[in-house]
Amino acid sequence: MLLQILNGLVYGGLLYILAVGLVLIFGLRRVVNFAHGSLFMVGAYVGYAVATYFGNFWVGLAVSVAVLAALGVFLDAVVFRPLQREDPIVTVLVTFGILLVLEDAVRTIWGKDFLSLKPPEALAGTVQILGESFPTYRLFVIVLAAAVAIGLSLWLRMSRIGLFVRASSVDRTTTAILGVNTDRVSIIVVAAGAALAGLSGTVSAPLLALSPSMGSFILIDSFIVVVVGGLGSFSGAFFAALIIGQLHNFGVVYVPAAATMIPFLLMVGILIWRPSGFAGQHV
């Protein structure tokens, strides 16, 4: 039972790290990045390639986060900023096109076959938790997700950029009128969102099999998280990720045939009750 809850926390944690990137970008640009799952997938492959080349997981993780942050800066400059005056759906379609291109690129470079990455040696063992043994690496993922959640909320609450991000996600126009350079803030935020996708991608590489389509699976779950939590809400995404993680895991264990229907039913239920998600304002 305890192990099931912990496993649910692992998946919920990964989902949170990915989904919060979507929330960050949405807050600033009012668009949803359909290529976010592909960023996760690219992050996993970059992490895999660098980690196997150097024989060191942590180098892979660091390089992957850096590469994805750079990709985020690029995306903001060539996609989100030029399209900011268009209907948000234009950005959705363009990022959907990017998704196809990135999947194809990864398929070309690394092939279609499943790849796997070993967890770092320091975390390869198991730990005893209340008499049950649990893989150390999975515990590390939970701790990492918690650290991201704490770090992010401190950043948003304490730093100047965080203040701008929060202000901008409430009212962009007024924030810009007050002299905040939203384009500059946006580069930082989109880079952070992409870097988080890279982080969750690489961290999940030892847990999931790597394949070019791994991005779409988790993208859909993170969409459920974002919509259920309320678009643009950080705390909403946090709680929704925890709940979806638990439901997903219990579903896989107890009702495997219907496991993927459970988050979906929850989502429909929540939306009947509150059309803008449980922490959502009007979008």
Add this chain to the structure above:
Amino acid sequence: MSQPSERIALPATPALARVSRQVWLALGIAIIAGSMLPSAVTSTLAITLLTQAVIGGILATAVGLVIRQTGLVSFGHAAFFGLAGYFIALPAKHGLWPLELSIVLAIAMPTLLAFLLGLVIVRIPGVAFSMLTLAIGQAFHEFAVRARLVTGGDDGLAINLPRTVFGVATEVFQRPQTMFVICWVALVGVLFGLHLLVRSRFGRVTTAIRENEERARFLGYQTVVPRALIFAISALIGAIAGTLFALYNGFVSPESLHWSLSGSALIMAIVGGTRLLWGPALGAVVFFFFKDVAGDLTEHWPAMIGLMLIAVTVALPMGISGALTKLLDRIRPAGVRRDG
């Protein structure tokens, strides 16, 4: 003095009487030309491709209708397409009831489902609607993959077709030359039906809601049910495409529920343009031929399609059909504004 009586008589005239002569002409030409096409095109490969393109065109028309009448972009239409196939394959596998009844159910059930879902999800604005439809569509795909005992999982199901369907030899549905004509007539029929729909009072109410939901509500219109109805009509069209596809292939698999099919249908609709009803179908033809040509030249056709989507979205916001009519209007001295 005769005018008022005419005006009173107007609602009584059936919608068909208000169809302009050009539309009747176009309808006639389309059906005749389509029926003659298989005898003109000798290559079986080309006619197979065209049949696929027309089935894709019906699905794209369904996606385009939702965009045109509600402004919402669906990423989950494969659900209705694929469900229709399973509604045909499953009863046939267990010999539950005649195929004719399955076909009726295959079209009716996804429509009903879409209406009920629509009541919940059309209230979700903009981009969130796209995210939701993607998630919902994929839930059906996952279910079809996991529930191996019922659906055969990834292997799919072969459909045991009887010798005749509605008195027509089943073979007719499986030969590309004849199936092309059936699908073509279905597509033309769908487009004609939509032409009547968007000009009806209901069509104009939904356009008003798309333009400004709040104001439409202010004027006393119900805004959720009409949009759910549009979503249901769109699912009905998607289910027609799925039914034709299942009869044509004699086989269903979870691939017909996968979000990449929803994505392709959306790409067809966007590339063709959704302002004009026939835009998405044109987009489907372009999509299939582009895929065929690009597939011969390079392995990277998915990336090519992605780039095409980006290029059209940014450079031709009204799609190919929009660009074509703009061009025609420029050539013609007194451009008549047309829509539908």
